[in-house]
Amino acid sequence: MKPESGARLAVSLLALGLPLALVGGWRAARSSSVVTMHARMSEDGGWSTETLRVAAGEPLQLNLISDDVVHGFAIGHSDLTPIDLQPGQMVRTTLVFPQPGTYTFYCTRWCGPNHWRMRGEIEVTGPAVSADAPQPPLYQTLGIDLDAPHPAAVVPARRPSAARGADLGIDLPATLADLSSSLARSPAEAWLELRADPSTDGLSGDDVWDLVAWVWRSYATDASIEAGAALFAQNCAACHGESGAGDGVMAGSIDVASMGSGGTSAPLAPADFTDAARMLGASPALLQGKITRGGMGTGMPYWGPVLTEAQIWSLTDYLWTFQFEESR
Amino acid sequence: MTSYELTRSPFARAMLKSRWPQLAVQLGLLGGLGLVIASGLLGTPVGSRSFAIVMVWIVWWAALMLVAVPWLGRAWCSVCPLPLPGEWLQRGVIGGPPRRGSGSARGLRWPRRLRGMWVQNGAFLAVAILSLPVLTQPRWTGILLVGLIVAAVALGLIFERRAFCRYVCPVGGFIGLYSQVAPVEVRVRDAAVCAAHTSKTCYTGNESGYGCPWNVFPGSLQVNTYCGLCMECLRTCPHDNVAINLRPVGADLTQAGPRAMDEAFKAILLLGSGLAYTALLLGPWGRARAAAAAVGSGAWLLYALGFLTFVAAALPALLLAATRLGLWLSRIRLTPIAALRTLSPALIPLGLSVWIAFSLSFLLANLSYAGPVLSDPLNLGWNLLGTAGVGWAPLGQVLFPWLTIGILIAGLAWSSQRLGAIAEGLRGGPRLAWPMRVVSLMLTIGVLAVLAP
Numbered sequence A: 001m002k003p004e005s006g007a008r009l010a011v012s013l014l015a016l017g018l019p020l021a022l023v024g025g026w027r028a029a030r031s032s033s034v035v036t037m038h039a040r041m042s043e044d045g046g047w048s049t050e051t052l053r054v055a056a057g058e059p060l061q062l063n064l065i066s067d068d069v070v071h072g073f074a075i076g077h078s079d080l081t082p083i084d085l086q087p088g089q090m091v092r093t094t095l096v097f098p099q100p101g102t103y104t105f106y107c108t109r110w111c112g113p114n115h116w117r118m119r120g121e122i123e124v125t126g127p128a129v130s131a132d133a134p135q136p137p138l139y140q141t142l143g144i145d146l147d148a149p150h151p152a153a154v155v156p157a158r159r160p161s162a163a164r165g166a167d168l169g170i171d172l173p174a175t176l177a178d179l180s181s182s183l184a185r186s187p188a189e190a191w192l193e194l195r196a197d198p199s200t201d202g203l204s205g206d207d208v209w210d211l212v213a214w215v216w217r218s219y220a221t222d223a224s225i226e227a228g229a230a231l232f233a234q235n236c237a238a239c240h241g242e243s244g245a246g247d248g249v250m251a252g253s254i255d256v257a258s259m260g261s262g263g264t265s266a267p268l269a270p271a272d273f274t275d276a277a278r279m280l281g282a283s284p285a286l287l288q289g290k291i292t293r294g295g296m297g298t299g300m301p302y303w304g305p306v307l308t309e310a311q312i313w314s315l316t317d318y319l320w321t322f323q324f325e326e327s328r
Numbered sequence B: 001m002t003s004y005e006l007t008r009s010p011f012a013r014a015m016l017k018s019r020w021p022q023l024a025v026q027l028g029l030l031g032g033l034g035l036v037i038a039s040g041l042l043g044t045p046v047g048s049r050s051f052a053i054v055m056v057w058i059v060w061w062a063a064l065m066l067v068a069v070p071w072l073g074r075a076w077c078s079v080c081p082l083p084l085p086g087e088w089l090q091r092g093v094i095g096g097p098p099r100r101g102s103g104s105a106r107g108l109r110w111p112r113r114l115r116g117m118w119v120q121n122g123a124f125l126a127v128a129i130l131s132l133p134v135l136t137q138p139r140w141t142g143i144l145l146v147g148l149i150v151a152a153v154a155l156g157l158i159f160e161r162r163a164f165c166r167y168v169c170p171v172g173g174f175i176g177l178y179s180q181v182a183p184v185e186v187r188v189r190d191a192a193v194c195a196a197h198t199s200k201t202c203y204t205g206n207e208s209g210y211g212c213p214w215n216v217f218p219g220s221l222q223v224n225t226y227c228g229l230c231m232e233c234l235r236t237c238p239h240d241n242v243a244i245n246l247r248p249v250g251a252d253l254t255q256a257g258p259r260a261m262d263e264a265f266k267a268i269l270l271l272g273s274g275l276a277y278t279a280l281l282l283g284p285w286g287r288a289r290a291a292a293a294a295v296g297s298g299a300w301l302l303y304a305l306g307f308l309t310f311v312a313a314a315l316p317a318l319l320l321a322a323t324r325l326g327l328w329l330s331r332i333r334l335t336p337i338a339a340l341r342t343l344s345p346a347l348i349p350l351g352l353s354v355w356i357a358f359s360l361s362f363l364l365a366n367l368s369y370a371g372p373v374l375s376d377p378l379n380l381g382w383n384l385l386g387t388a389g390v391g392w393a394p395l396g397q398v399l400f401p402w403l404t405i406g407i408l409i410a411g412l413a414w415s416s417q418r419l420g421a422i423a424e425g426l427r428g429g430p431r432l433a434w435p436m437r438v439v440s441l442m443l444t445i446g447v448l449a450v451l452a453p
Helices: A003-031 A162-167 A187-196 A205-219 A222-235 A284-293 A309-322 B010-017 B019-042 B051-072 B075-079 B084-091 B118-129 B131-136 B138-158 B163-168 B170-181 B191-196 B232-236 B261-282 B286-293 B298-330 B336-375 B399-425 B430-451
Strands: A034-039 A051-055 A059-066 A071-075 A083-085 A091-096 A101-106 A119-125 B184-188 B242-246
Touching (some): A051 A059, A059 A071, A059 A083, A083 A091, A162 A205, A187 A205, B010 B232, B019 B051, B019 B138, B051 B170, B075 B170, B084 B138, B118 B163, B118 B170, B118 B261, B118 B298, B131 B138, B131 B286, B163 B170, B184 B191, B261 B286, B261 B430, B286 B298, B298 B430, B336 B399, B336 B430, B399 B430
Parallel strands (some): A051 A119
Antiparallel strands (some): A101 A119, B184 B242
């Protein structure tokens, strides 16, 4: 072999061999059962793969890596502990889904204004399992129009207190005794009912609001409010604010124009849970429906595929605390 | 202080004359370069987790600025992997001595008009205005390195010797200028032997080695600037008349007389770039950094214009004005340009100290990123060295301000001493040096305000 042939060969190997090896490795990686998924801020593309498929009972091996900021990976309606994805650091995990169905994976870290768009689906295939027919959403069953305004006909002059309401020693009407019978009733409607009841004749309007606060507190438990507070901090506070006033750090960044609403391009303010006219006109089922279905073009995400029904009810329990005080 | 000839040691001479130790290091670095390019082009776009960014712009750059350039001069050039593919194709030989009839190059001489450091200065400025994305985004680093290799191959196939290294490489001019400080040099033992040696094999080459790849005649070497420490002259000299000397630090700076215009400009350009980088990357001006990162935008054009104006016009004009004032004070009869060219080597210690302080700052702040990228160079979740989980932890934050102050004051004092010595050499007394000293002091205070506020 002539000397220059050796030089040409070496340079050719360098110039072509490395790319060929990398392309080969890439193709081999693609053909294997391991899925490498990159996470980027939603504005830069979100998850690199938005639909994954796996057979029920088979392991799904995932290599997860963030290409920009800290993201998180979690599966909706699952016990999987959310996985933090540090920038540039690959994390391997293996998932097994015993039951066929469609599962939602999502980002758990507030990575940007459109963080909530970082979602994808895992289609788990397998023999159909007999299951109950899917139930229509509660708000549909109750005939609630989620998109219509529901302002409160009356609002309190002071912040109602559950403790003060309990101290009044009034026997409540049976219709208000448990949540299942009050799902479609707003606090303002409950106030009107109580006001019309002869047992409250000697009470002031604010006293009746204290009674309403006591009733709503009795629908919740300490544990559900605590769980709701944690869910709110993790999922809602960035837009709605820690105080619930709709002033979260992302509140001004919601890009409604890109949501296909066809309406205004001006950012919409997230709901203000401290606004009595708004909150006291809403029923528990309305809040549950809004959280489940989302705001349809308002920037409010749909949480149905992510949070369980119990989690959503915990959230609604917590939301009432922005209106009703626990103490006197 | 006198020099010590390192090559008097038979072992050192044998090691330096042999091609294989050098080739072994080059091949290792070539493999590393391949990994850097693969990481840059295919790995994570996250700079702090990128092997390309961390190993090139933190580890390599700091090693270059803190160790290689000040202490070993152009030692990096002697093992740099960038020109290897082009050189192998040009010579038709990998690592070995010349073979008759081998090689693919056209062997043209580098155009006379493009000689000197002007092309290098332009290449340095071109990279400088793109520096923010290059320093932080792995893709840019990968593309830059591929571009440099392609340029080196193309020039190697068209022109003779290492035209890319000598006339184009944006880092080569930088290293060359500051290698004058290093206590290492290649010089001939006896100039008379060279004069009597008619075939000048150190320049033309023979069966033992190649004619100087850097287009330098070793017999006339006075300063380190253009000697790439490639050791070919050590191999081709039939009289063993070439020596590697250990010498006093900064020996080249005492060479009297005006420097070439391109070299003088380079000294100012690099001082200005060091100042500009310090302000841009370490200063509190976030909008300027954002503009520098937004390549192609109007803000970036403004930044590029500002950068170029400062380093290539404003600072040279300021130094020229100081030289004019010095000439007026000292009554020395020289043109301002000639005087500035004569004073320019005195700017080298100050410029180098700015670069060392700047490099030290980001080395200490970011060295901890090296652990994860060494263990997982391609971001595949590996943990080769058990350091993948090492978190970011800045080092020496208490010590750093004092180190910075010490380095910059040492650089200022050395430059001031050189300015005085050059002025004395012109028989005009110290007055010529004072305006330049004041400017140097102001620039040093400016750097200190950013690095050690």
